[in-house]
Amino acid sequence: MKRFLDLADFTRDQIQDLLALAQSLQDKPQPRALAGKILGLVFFNPSLRTLASFQAGMARLGGSSFVITPGQGTWALETRQNAIMNGAAAEHIREGIPVLASYCDALGVRAFADGKSLQADMNESLFRMIDALCDKPLINMESAMNHPCQALADWRTMDELKVPARAKFVLSWVYHPRALPLAVPSATLKMAAMRGMDVTVLRPEGFALPRETMDEARRAAAQAGGSVTETAERASALAGADVLYAKEWGTTTYYGDFEADSRLRADLSDWCVRERWFADAAPNAKLMHCLPVRRNVAVADEVLDGPRSVVKREAFNRLAVQMAVLHRMLS
Numbered sequence: 001m002k003r004f005l006d007l008a009d010f011t012r013d014q015i016q017d018l019l020a021l022a023q024s025l026q027d028k029p030q031p032r033a034l035a036g037k038i039l040g041l042v043f044f045n046p047s048l049r050t051l052a053s054f055q056a057g058m059a060r061l062g063g064s065s066f067v068i069t070p071g072q073g074t075w076a077l078e079t080r081q082n083a084i085m086n087g088a089a090a091e092h093i094r095e096g097i098p099v100l101a102s103y104c105d106a107l108g109v110r111a112f113a114d115g116k117s118l119q120a121d122m123n124e125s126l127f128r129m130i131d132a133l134c135d136k137p138l139i140n141m142e143s144a145m146n147h148p149c150q151a152l153a154d155w156r157t158m159d160e161l162k163v164p165a166r167a168k169f170v171l172s173w174v175y176h177p178r179a180l181p182l183a184v185p186s187a188t189l190k191m192a193a194m195r196g197m198d199v200t201v202l203r204p205e206g207f208a209l210p211r212e213t214m215d216e217a218r219r220a221a222a223q224a225g226g227s228v229t230e231t232a233e234r235a236s237a238l239a240g241a242d243v244l245y246a247k248e249w250g251t252t253t254y255y256g257d258f259e260a261d262s263r264l265r266a267d268l269s270d271w272c273v274r275e276r277w278f279a280d281a282a283p284n285a286k287l288m289h290c291l292p293v294r295r296n297v298a299v300a301d302e303v304l305d306g307p308r309s310v311v312k313r314e315a316f317n318r319l320a321v322q323m324a325v326l327h328r329m330l331s
């Protein structure tokens with residue numbers, strides 16, 4: 001495996017194979033499998049889970065890693081094509097990425113959406129450039145529109161919980177004080193569709209996911225025997241749900257317009273997941289969230305601290321599935 005950029009690049013059999021390897025590495029640790037191998041980790045944006053789990057996973061397999069946080073102890077890196085570099089950035093990724101790649105056996109990169117142009121972010125302009133510059137195996141640790149490591153961990157979490165393939169999976173927009181990227185909701189939607197689930201995207205008006213993303217998910221669901229619908233009606237969406245996946249994201253109608261986004265979300269603070277959301281509609285539904293989560297803003301304490309929350313399991317599974325990805329790439 002030379003690239004782990006999008007779960008959709010893999011067949012269901014290949015995904016099952018990675019999940020089986022994750023289980024095998026958990027049951028029978030291989031502490032020397034990646035001895036002498038080095039993983040480079042470049043974080044243009046903050047992280048807790050991704051940073052710690054990749055370093056821990058590499059160490060558990062006998063390898064080592066280095067972390068670069070551009071602009072924080074290292075040179076700030078310019079990412080714009082043909083930039084006149086008279087600002088803060090001292091170095092361009094055109095040099096920075098190949099140089100870093102030359103020091104390691106695989107590179108992981110986190111580079112969030114620019115958040116200005118939906119088309120540019122949908123095109124993954126920055127990550128495509130990084131991909132072209134990196135001659136070593138490359139891992140997407142969250143790009144503008146994707147987070148395949150999180151999606152694979154979430155697939156594993158549902159398998160562990162014995163959530164059936166045809167279960168009802170509700171991806172629900174939840175409140176956040178400001179717009180967040182579309183990477184996790186897009187990756188989650190496609191993952192659930194590929195898993196063959198009956199997916200409902202629940203979101204207020206103005207927050208529909210991009211049509212191309214919905215279409216891609218519908219095609220994946222059709223192939224896997226599932227379905228994809230969307231609605232702004234919470235009661236009908238939650239009726240019979242097996243999983244509620246909560247996620248915050250920004251407006252797509254006024255993408256990049258901070259003030260329009262703020263106006264749209266001003267009256268939506270009741271989109272905080274509470275126990276009463278489940279009540280009779282979905283009493284046994286699990287609550288998933290990729291973390292970090294703002295307590296009592298996106299999800300209430302009573303839900304996060306109750307038995308339906310599996311958020312810490314999802315986070316643990318990041319380590320398990322990323323070890324499988326690293327093993328496939330480097331062993």
Ligand code: CP
Nearest residue numbers: 047048049050290291
């Ligand atoms: N879910 C996730 O990617 O967490 P971090 O942003 O902390 O890495």
